[in-house]
Amino acid sequence: MIPDDRRYTAEHEWARPTEDGAVLRIGITDFAQDRLGDIVFVSLPEVGDTLDAGQYFGEVESTKSVSDLYAPVTGTVTARNDALEQTPELVNGDPFGEGWMLEIQMTDRAAYDDLLDAGAYGEIISAG
Numbered sequence: 001m002i003p004d005d006r007r008y009t010a011e012h013e014w015a016r017p018t019e020d021g022a023v024l025r026i027g028i029t030d031f032a033q034d035r036l037g038d039i040v041f042v043s044l045p046e047v048g049d050t051l052d053a054g055q056y057f058g059e060v061e062s063t064k065s066v067s068d069l070y071a072p073v074t075g076t077v078t079a080r081n082d083a084l085e086q087t088p089e090l091v092n093g094d095p096f097g098e099g100w101m102l103e104i105q106m107t108d109r110a111a112y113d114d115l116l117d118a119g120a121y122g123e124i125i126s127a128g
Helices: 030-036 120-126
Strands: 013-017 023-026 040-041 056-062 066-070 075-080 102-106
Touching: 030 056
Parallel strands: none
Antiparallel strands: 013 023, 023 102, 040 056, 056 066, 075 102
16 A cells, blocks of 8 residues: 555655645655565664755665665755664554654755655556
8 A cells, every 4th residue: 555645756765744844754665665574774864964855865774685765855854763773673564654764854845746646656666
């Protein structure tokens, strides 16, 4: 299932606006965590770090491989899910909820609209 209350990247990150709409909560999709297998480590940027859209910001390590993470929008990291340091398997168990990774204050709110909607993301994963 691909939630339609958020947007996606072709690299399998999701982004969902928080209540005020200027901050995006970011994570990886269920498809991505399933392909990775059991996640054992997550590396995230620090609060206050500035990221550009498409920029590498961390990685997810599983028993199968290591996968890079990329920022879906440009902005400043306002929060990170520190629970993943002790329990990275939250990404496997609830990738769209408790397994979120960081929050970014967007510099350009319109950039969110340029991301893939659920239908377009679904086409990408069904084609590959």
